[in-house]
Amino acid sequence: MLQSKLFTKTQKEMPRGEKSINAVLLQRAGFIYKEMSGVYTFLPLGFLVLRKIEDIIREEMERISGQEVFMSVLQPKELWQKTDRWSKGVGKEIMYKCKVGDKEIGLGPTHEEMLTDIIKNYVKSYEDLPLAVFQIQTKFRKEPRAKSGLLRGREFGMKDLYSFHATEQDFKDYYQKVKKAYFRIFERCGLKAIFTEASGAGFTREYTHEFQVISEGGEDIIVYCPRHHFAQNKEITKFKVGDRCPVCQGVLKENKSIEVANIFPLGDKYSKAMGAFFQDKDGKKKPIIMGCYGIGTSRLMGAISEVLHDEKGIIWPSQVAPFLVHLILLPVKKIVPLRKTAEKIYLGLQKSGIDILYDDREDKSAGEKFAEADLIGIPWRIVVSERTLEKDSVEVKKRDRKKVELIKINHLSQFLKSK
């Protein structure tokens, strides 16, 4: 894309009323626009990142046989009354509600009720199980405190996966598969997630699990083994800093962290309440065993920028960066030959399938261009200048390194693809 055509611009000033790093960086760099507390619009650069995150998650969900659906936001009151969550708990505390005539409807903060109600129409026998269904969709929650940018939204993107099983053991096996898929997702997003025990949310005697990423911007606190053998959310743990890891005897640490995902057993709570039963091999009618698994997609974008940045701006990992390459044309008097070369590089790399933002603007100084590029945080910066053009080369620099390499123009595509 041509940067001269991109309608957003970066801003030097700090956005008013924002304290969290992710909100400040993402707004200054033009990824998001704040509509109100906890509600953001995704601008072109931000939308590209969000789509890449979604595509990674979609791929990994399909690898574990997830079938994608797209459920409605508007939810009938009757569904929530079946699980007694309309006037209590989630429905009372965080659900937005609208009136249509004299009928009340809710905006989905989560979809256990709705999906279980759908599934029961199709699952009759143990032969219809197991199955896993997911969606990537906008959720709504009345958050009392929405001060952490994309980390806690009133309107936010979420991938929610639900699994349905005939037996507890089958559920447990699938739970392990999801755990592995989640680690792959966070790795591809450039994050080190720590598998953390958390509280049981009232309907399971066992722990649930969170994926936590160490960050001073996080709203959680975890006590964890530095070698990742053990971690518990501070809310439930009896361990403290300096205690020994129950697995490896290493010394436990404590840190603020961002919960980027959670996975938990639902047992038969929803299937019993919604009437989702199946006939087992032995002919008996049994409630379906369920699990649910969430990842906040917009929160993940917030977490990446919260964790991966320096004093100059964001440092996007390649797989979720809005573009892989930021090509920069330096403004000089005799710009025609430079521009020709830059355009050739731009079209050539695009043709070889590389996402590229081309800063073709002539009214910005080199200093301004570099500062903007660092703020936006695209992984590879390529500079076309008079000096290197004599050698048929360009300067290539990785966002998180100081070293500048001189690369021959006709080796560029190969160089970038080998990285």
Place this chain on the structure above:
Amino acid sequence: MLQSKLFTKTQKEMPRGEKSINAVLLQRAGFIYKEMSGVYTFLPLGFLVLRKIEDIIREEMERISGQEVFMSVLQPKELWQKTDRWSKGVGKEIMYKCKVGDKEIGLGPTHEEMLTDIIKNYVKSYEDLPLAVFQIQTKFRKEPRAKSGLLRGREFGMKDLYSFHATEQDFKDYYQKVKKAYFRIFERCGLKAIFTEASGAGFTREYTHEFQVISEGGEDIIVYCPRHHFAQNKEITKFKVGDRCPVCQGVLKENKSIEVANIFPLGDKYSKAMGAFFQDKDGKKKPIIMGCYGIGTSRLMGAISEVLHDEKGIIWPSQVAPFLVHLILLPVKKIVPLRKTAEKIYLGLQKSGIDILYDDREDKSAGEKFAEADLIGIPWRIVVSERTLEKDSVEVKKRDRKKVELIKINHLSQFLKSK
């Protein structure tokens, strides 16, 4: 995908309370699930169609320089008060509203206010214009009558594009570009759209334009030239059936039709109200000239099934079909060699990039399988049977034709790609 794993099943019974063809067919075939009047969930097959429609639209929007964003659903009251649409018009009549504490917020039925408010932060000079911004997102409207399935939703998918210009002429040129892009979109979706003049929506003296598709299931009526030289919505026209086309003198017809899109000039209504001005070449401050262009994505899915079906089920056009090929294994006693061949075909076609649904179920009769395949409506049906296997061939049939062709198995991929 293996059909044995697909969690939805087709149903023979008519869904209760549905009269429109699209709602009946899409529910019976397992594409959508009705949550409440005008609110549907997209099941795996429906989600695939929706994504293909979205991808076609996205591609055509990018071809006309559209920059994609994703705006929030929750909209502050203050934005709508600036255009006086909170307590009147759209805001009064069709906007869902929620309370958060004592603050009122709306669920976006459209995004002129929000986008103009964003744009004004980035557009300062005529050099920042023109620009075009679009999103594909869920919209919410309190429709009093929501009886036409996906054709009129309370919650529905929409692509909305907004364009911003320094001059009226520039706007008019872009309007023509969008018109062409829209015709390409409908052609790729298998629909013949008629460009129709409609009423000016109060803020323009000129007509706006709708893209109408002839269908008995439509809620509009148009008077049109059969050679598509002229068409007007019955709401505004002075012409009647039998009158002469003002362009070609052909005899005008009248028919019910589905409005699949609309495009209209906004002039400076929103830019003036929201304070979106720019400095022109002559140094003068001027309001930005705007246009807006909508396509209902879920409505388009409804329109396709409403128009393209027969008594047996839906007939999806290739580019929006959930799968290109429906491979059917016929149940026989000695099924092992048949299954082996079918699996080979399944994996082979998948490898060559063809979307394929493989009906691998053994507990369904040939008759049941064919009836289900016709209801679901995938373009190409391939049947693996004992009879043709002797000739290393399979039976291939197009959904909308009677002719069955015998194709050698190792020519299949080539055959399908040549179509």
